[in-house]
Amino acid sequence: MADPTSDVANLAAQLIRIDTSNAGDGGCRERPAAEYVAERLDDAGIEPTLIESSPGRANVVARVPGTDPDRDAMLVHGHLDVVPAEPADWQVHPFAGDVHDGVLWGRGAVDMKGMDAMMLAVARGWMRDGRRPRRDVVLAFTADEEASAEYGSDWLVRKHADLFEGCTEGISESGAYTFHAGDGVRLYPVAAGERGTAWMRLTAHGRAGHGSKVNTDNAVGALAAALARFDAHEWPVRLTPTVRAALERIGAALGVPVDPDDPGFDADAVLRRLGPARQLVDATLRNSTNPTIMQAGYKLNVIPQTATGFVDGRMLPGTQAEFEATVTELAGPRVDWEYEHSEVPLSADVESPTFAAMADALGAEDTDAHVVPVCMSGGTDAKQFSRLGITGYGFAPLQLPPGFDYGALFHGVDERVPVDALDFGVRVLDRFLTTAG
Secondary structure, X not given: OOOOHHHHHHHHHHHHOOOOEOOOOXXXXXXXXXXXXXXXXXXXXXXXXXXXXXXXXXEEEEEEOOOOOOOOEEEEEEEOOEOOOOHHHOOOOOOOOOEEOOEEEOOOOOOOHHHHHHHHHHHHHHHXXXXXXXXXXXXXXXXXXXXXXXXXXXXXXHHOHHHHOOEEEEEEOOOXXXXXXXXXXXXXXXXXXXXXXXXXXXXXXXXXXXOOOOOOOOHHHHHHHHHHHHHHOOOOOOOOHHHHHHHHHHHHHHOOOOOOOOOOOOHHHHHHHHHHHHHHXXXXXXXEEEEEEEEEOOOOOEEOOEEEEEEEEEEOOOOHHHHHHHHHHHHOOOEEEEEEEEEOOXXXXXXXXXXHHHHHHHHHHOOOEEEEEEEEOOOOOHHHHHHHOOEEEEOOOEOOOOOOOHHHHOOOOOOEEEHHHHHHHHHHHHHHHHHOO
């Protein structure tokens, strides 16, 4: 059997060297990376479909037939765009794709060209060995995930749903990496949920006037007061099934009793007892609303008629009505609000055969792995694919050494990943996709 891990580091480095920075202004061009992916698939005997949603905004989709055509298909998706990087801030140029001391550096190493490379390496390995997954596997390499997904998964779902026919489950980024929780305990958090996106525009209307005069209808003051209320609001704990399971299983791995049904249950007290592992659930116990932008005025001594602010809101599954009622209360009678961009929250079954297969695949490579479900604080392309009835999990396996701050490298300076972590990921991904079903 050929070793697909021998391919993955080179594939990831080549993808990193293709600058697909997405500043959210429509100027990103994923096509060169999409062409590279399509060529690597075609070289291996897998027929790719490369399609543009707009000039330069390219996506690639390919289907690998499984050994049992009666089974539902599995979607494996990764995005080709990355957030921008300022070379002057980095130790190694962010688009050099260099390997130093066994570590691959570059923008996209973890988010998420490393996973794109693992997807390619596994599929190419199957073709070399004459093997097949049990289920049809649909590989999707998308544009625009780092912005609104308008040119990527959103467009694919609206215009090319036929490419995903039969897919009922999917896997993608932000899960199944090593989290060192202390005392030698290695957790592997698999995402089985996402908070919904609720980006909001707030608009205050008032009376324009001279800055030297009394004005009891100042739009800037009304907006500032509303944003201060959003900033100060303490959202109540709302335990979703995924977060409940996360607390229980993380607690079990660490020997910390957790009973959410106890009348005296105090989520914040439990978090303190979980130590570093609290990071895996801290942001998903509650909804959130963080003010991010204020826009008003054009001259210092002119009171403007309107003022606009933006709030990054995130909501847990099952909380939309409560969220919207609270937002209206926080905005107050002088400030209108509307969604600038919204996406649904997601929840996946943590007792499913698919989740069990993920745990088995990780356990086969790391016998001391504790696989736990988590809910993501942000979102992925799984939100768009959910419109096709596809249940999404975050499963991009990496075995990381102690002290490697995986979370800080997402969108951070000096993004990097150990080459042997990619090798581990290929083995786990291969095992999962050839046994799950």
